[in-house]
Amino acid sequence: MNGAVVLFSGGQDSTTCLYWAKTTFEQVVALNVQYGQRHQREIESARKITLLAGVELVEAEFGAFRPMAHSAMLQGVGSVQDVNKDGLPATFLPGRNLVLLALAGSLAYARGFSNLVTGVCQTDYSGYPDCRSEFINSARETICLALDRSFMVHAPLMWLTKAETVKLARALSGCWEGLALSHTCYEGGHPACGECPACKLRIKGFLEAGEKDPAVEA
Amino acid sequence: MNGAVVLFSGGQDSTTCLYWAKTTFEQVVALNVQYGQRHQREIESARKITLLAGVELVEAEFGAFRPMAHSAMLQGVGSVQDVNKDGLPATFLPGRNLVLLALAGSLAYARGFSNLVTGVCQTDYSGYPDCRSEFINSARETICLALDRSFMVHAPLMWLTKAETVKLARALSGCWEGLALSHTCYEGGHPACGECPACKLRIKGFLEAGEKDPAVEA
Numbered sequence: 459m460n461g462a463v464v465l466f467s468g469g470q471d472s473t474t475c476l477y478w479a480k481t482t483f484e485q486v487v488a489l490n491v492q493y494g495q496r497h498q499r500e501i502e503s504a505r506k507i508t509l510l511a512g513v514e515l516v517e518a519e520f521g522a523f524r525p526m527a528h529s530a531m532l533q534g535v536g537s538v539q540d541v542n543k544d545g546l547p548a549t550f551l552p553g554r555n556l557v558l559l560a561l562a563g564s565l566a567y568a569r570g571f572s573n574l575v576t577g578v579c580q581t582d583y584s585g586y587p588d589c590r591s592e593f594i595n596s597a598r599e600t601i602c603l604a605l606d607r608s609f610m611v612h613a614p615l616m617w618l619t620k621a622e623t624v625k626l627a628r629a630l631s632g633c634w635e636g637l638a639l640s641h642t643c644y645e646g647g648h649p650a651c652g653e654c655p656a657c658k659l660r661i662k663g664f665l666e667a668g669e670k671d672p673a674v675e676a
Numbered sequence: 677m678n679g680a681v682v683l684f685s686g687g688q689d690s691t692t693c694l695y696w697a698k699t700t701f702e703q704v705v706a707l708n709v710q711y712g713q714r715h716q717r718e719i720e721s722a723r724k725i726t727l728l729a730g731v732e733l734v735e736a737e738f739g740a741f742r743p744m745a746h747s748a749m750l751q752g753v754g755s756v757q758d759v760n761k762d763g764l765p766a767t768f769l770p771g772r773n774l775v776l777l778a779l780a781g782s783l784a785y786a787r788g789f790s791n792l793v794t795g796v797c798q799t800d801y802s803g804y805p806d807c808r809s810e811f812i813n814s815a816r817e818t819i820c821l822a823l824d825r826s827f828m829v830h831a832p833l834m835w836l837t838k839a840e841t842v843k844l845a846r847a848l849s850g851c852w853e854g855l856a857l858s859h860t861c862y863e864g865g866h867p868a869c870g871e872c873p874a875c876k877l878r879i880k881g882f883l884e885a886g887e888k889d890p891a892v893e894a
Contacts, residue, residue, distance in 0.1 A: 491740060518739075518740035518741075519739045519740060520738060520739070520740040521736075521737045521738065521739070522709060522736035522737060522738040522779055523736075523779075523782065524736075551782075552781070552782045552785040552786065552822075552823050553778045553779065553781050553782035553785070553819070553822060553823065555822060556774070556778040556781075556818060556819065556822045557775055557778045557779070560771045560774040560775045560778060561740055561741075561771065561775070563770070563771050563774075564741065564769075564770045564771035567770040567771070568770065587821065587822060587823060587824035588821070588822040588823075590821070592821050593818065593821040593822055596814070596817050596818040596821050597818050597821075597822070599814050599818075600774060600811065600814040600815050600817075600818040601771075601774065603805065603806070603808065603810050603811040603814050603815075604770075604771060604773060604774045604805060604806040604811055604815070605770050605771065605805060605806075606805035
């Protein structure tokens with residue numbers, strides 16, 4: 459069936475992917491996975507945006523990373539500005555994107571959908587190995603083998619700059635209103651801190667696209 | 677470093693793998709993932725066996741499958757004897773083994789280990805697609821790409837019959853005592869029900885190997 463599961467954090471990229479998926483597939487379900495993020499604002503954004511977009515939101519809790527991974531993405535662990543001993547951003551959570559895609563595959567299997575959508579992006583990927591296209595392609599094959607079904611994994615932002623992502627959002631019906639509700643800042647405050655790596659990327663993208671961020675205006 | 681993470685349910689196969697890993701690697705950590713199984717007896721077995729074996733046990737909770745997957749492996753959902761609409765056993769939990777391996781990779785990354793060990797077996801695989809060697813090989817590549825590290829995924833039971841697994845357990849120092857504490861039955865009772873698909877496989881293996889199951893004697 460021409461349905462899709464969108465991995466949906468409530469941030470800028472996954473919000474753009476959600477509206478992209480709405481233009482592309484007959485049925486769309488958003489999957490939000492709470493794996494112990496530093497703050498709750500993302501999930502609040504995810505609920506507001508899916509309500510606005512008229513898309514079902516599935517929320518899944520997932521505490522399993524806590525005993526094994528040290529990452530600034532988890533509440534109270536380190537600073538989001540740090541670099542870890544491998545030279546990767548401290549916000550790298552080893553195995554996260556693979557687990558997220560596996561869960562999206564599981565949900566798609568249950569619904570009879572053949573499409574998974576993720577907002578990962580290699581252009582601005584900040585060194586995360588699990589945002590690269592090689593990883594996405596390999597994960598797709600593995601998920602198909604795990605479930606004995608054919609799935610496509612769509613990563614529409616893979617080769618876009620953040621400015622091009624902003625332009626894509628402008629072109630997608632309803633997406634700009636969704637972006638006004640989106641949350642990107644690692645620190646979880648409102649207004650966004652403007653200083654963390656995620657904020658800096660977002661600001662740079664809107665600046666280069668010559669647009670005002672609707673979340674800042676809101 | 678010559679260390680390994682063993683995916684460890686506390687059942688017959690993973691107990692055999694735990695002792696196999698002890699003979700093979702300098703450091704071994706067992707990872708038990710609780711994803712909403714039907715009963716608590718497995719985790720009790722896992723704790724007793726790792727204590728006996730002198731191996732660290734990491735316990736990870738993982739509720740994320742509940743909102744998306746209908747499987748008899750999850751508490752209170754269906755019967756373990758059923759076959760689902762795809763002709764697979766009702767105990768198939770779509771995406772489970774991929775998530776388990778991803779979590780093992782995440783733990784191995786944190787510990788600096790290069791080996792993951794799983795007890796999956798294609799010989800007696802009951803139709804689970806995520807027990808096939810093609811899946812394991814593909815998952816290995818995907819995990820390496822996700823983490824930007826080299827890992828081996830060892831599946832020492834992949835091509836063994838259950839009888840051969842029993843013989844392997846006999847040959848591994850200490851393993852027989854561990855097996856006496858292991859739990860296989862889907863129903864979670866003690867003594868084991870003897871009727872569910874998992875019990876039947878276990879009984880057949882010991883019978884064909886000409887051995888008495890030490891868990892039955894215990």
